[in-house]
Amino acid sequence: MSDSPSMAILTESLTKIYHGTRIALSCVDLQVEPGTVLGILGPNGAGKTTLVRLLMGLHVATAGRVYLFGERMGPNAAALRRRIGYVPAQPNFPQSMTAVDYLDFVGRLGGMPRKTRRPALAKLIRAVDLQNLSGQPISRLSTGLLARLSLAASLINDPEILVWDEPSMGLDPDARRTMLELITNLASSKTLLLCSHHVSELKQVCDRAIVLHEGNLIYDGDVESLGGSANPSLVEIALVGDRKTMTAAAKMIDEFDEITRCKFAKGRMSIEIRPDVSYANVLAHVLSVLSDHQLELAELQVGGQQADGSLLELAMEEGSRGLTRAYQSVVD
């Protein structure tokens, strides 16, 4: 039992190192209260799926612990796992089963008796608008329909926690809207974790967001502070180093899809971040590039706010980790 049984999710120094070499998650401390809708953001390879799989006990942590409602989660905690409804980013369906048979099968795995399973699956089939296709083999369903089936499967045994990895992938705009409405409805009774690259979607439904970068938790807070028009989209960075290296770094940064413009002149880099993307993600990326090029940060201004001297010293001393921390303090 943890000290905080009231937390839906609690992790302590959660760490995962694959094959003894690849640090996918590093000392993540997270507390999620019941009823939270938490957005999980991060660039590819940031550690989102690793975190989610550890929360579900599908991976063994290299170090640290996971508790759900105060109970220790791990590979043998099958009963605890049933309290989570999971939508993986790339669901692997048994192709020859029909949608109805599949939902029935998932319900059975979740320990539901037939008496409650049948009405629940009929209701879900209607809710995700699969009535006309529920008797078709799964192999004939389109990507959008598979996404809906996956959502339905995660809800069948009425779990307290929902973990949805990229749930809107493959959905058309109407289906996306319906899904966001569904999340809003579910939010009153469930704890939801949503991995997504769509900050604008997360902003509509989440009350909190975390950002992972290279296995580190670099942001945990208000979802409103992540991207969007309310946020400063201009970052000014003064650099110390070789001019050629700076030009090469600026060129690389300018190619990021999330950046509208990266200008570099007289040792100062001016970066405009697209308003619809995760501001925290992009900045963490930029700082990594600068660190990889061994460029020193002399000054960092985010939307007119300047980092103080001690932060810059820290950043310079500690390379990329320090840069990330300096950034984190600026946005806090």
Ligand SMILES: Nc1ncnc2c1ncn2[C@@H]1O[C@H](COP(=O)(O)OP(=O)(O)OP(=O)(O)O)[C@@H](O)[C@H]1O
């Ligand atoms: N089974 C594995 N064996 C070895 N390395 C792995 C394994 N799974 C993930 N990794 C590595 O761990 C890091 C984190 O991966 P993870 O899949 O958790 O990131 P992610 O944020 O979910 O990425 P994406 O958005 O691309 O799905 C990556 O560098 C990845 O290559």
